[in-house]
Amino acid sequence: MASLKGKVALITGASSGIGAAVARHFASLGCYLSLTGRNEERLNGVGKDCQQWGLQADQILLQTGEMSSDADLERIVLETVERFGRLDVLVNNAGIAKLRNLERSTMEIFDITMDVNVRAVFHLTKLASPHLIKTKGTIVNVSSVVSKVPSCNTFYSMSRYMVDQLTTNTAVELAPYGVRVNSVWYVRSANADIH
Numbered sequence: 240m241a242s243l244k245g246k247v248a249l250i251t252g253a254s255s256g257i258g259a260a261v262a263r264h265f266a267s268l269g270c271y272l273s274l275t276g277r278n279e280e281r282l283n284g285v286g287k288d289c290q291q292w293g294l295q296a297d298q299i300l301l302q303t304g305e306m307s308s309d310a311d312l313e314r315i316v317l318e319t320v321e322r323f324g325r326l327d328v329l330v331n332n333a334g335i336a337k338l339r340n341l342e343r344s345t346m347e348i349f350d351i352t353m354d355v356n357v358r359a360v361f362h363l364t365k366l367a368s369p370h371l372i373k374t375k376g377t378i379v380n381v382s383s384v385v386s387k388v389p390s391c392n393t394f395y396s397m398s399r400y401m402v403d404q405l406t407t408n409t410a411v412e413l414a415p416y417g418v419r420v421n422s423v424w425y426v427r428s429a430n431a432d433i434h
């Protein structure tokens with residue numbers, strides 16, 4: 240893998256879990272970070288961790304924002320590019336994993352899951368693409384193994400299947416510009432907490 244030192248990564252959902260872990264790892268590699276989440280206190284904590292991993296305060300941009308808000312997504316990308324002057328990596332990690340079978344599903348949870356897990360990923364891809372074309376950058380979409388196998392968490396699985404389709408289609412569309420698009424799957428261990 241090419242060095243991430245001095246590159247700029249925008250990581251959504253960086254205030255906890257996988258996104259926070261990716262942020263800390265990228266910080267250890269010297270990658271400048273634009274981090275988003277809703278919980279400001281936890282986001283600030285991850286920002287401090289990233290300084291302990293070697294980044295200066297001005298190499299980290301922390302922005303709270305709601306993934307279902309078009310205005311927030313536009314601001315997040317704009318301020319990232321204004322601060323750092325470039326964008327090399329977009330990690331679409333923020334997601335809702337409300338595990339529900341048909342009986343326990345509600346249309347409200349369906350809608351917010353699609354807004355955050357699918358619509359926001361498409362919108363951020365669209366907003367970031369012109370900047371990633373300039374740097375021949377990369378997009379990493381955090382998907383799930385349930386995009387491919389039945390899980391009885393129907394709409395969450397649907398949302399991940401749509402992200403995989405977004406990934407392969409944008410990979411083909413952006414390849415001529417030197418931009419790579421991949422999705423990664425995270426498989427929960429059998430004894431992990433369900434949330």
Ligand SMILES: NC(=O)c1ccc[n+]([C@@H]2O[C@H](COP(=O)([O-])OP(=O)(O)OC[C@H]3O[C@@H](n4cnc5c(N)ncnc54)[C@H](OP(=O)(O)O)[C@@H]3O)[C@@H](O)[C@H]2O)c1
Nearest residue numbers: 252253254255256257276277278305306332333334383427
């Ligand atoms: N953990 C797993 O087993 C697993 C398995 C497969 C795939 N995944 C996927 O991996 C990604 C991260 O999972 P995780 O386990 O690390 O989850 P997590 O700990 O719950 O973190 C989710 C992140 O997304 C942010 N987020 C959620 N809804 C948001 C919204 N409406 N607007 C803005 N930010 C929002 C959260 O921000 P706040 O906390 O600040 O609100 C948080 O930073 C998700 O896309 C998930 O679907 C996880």
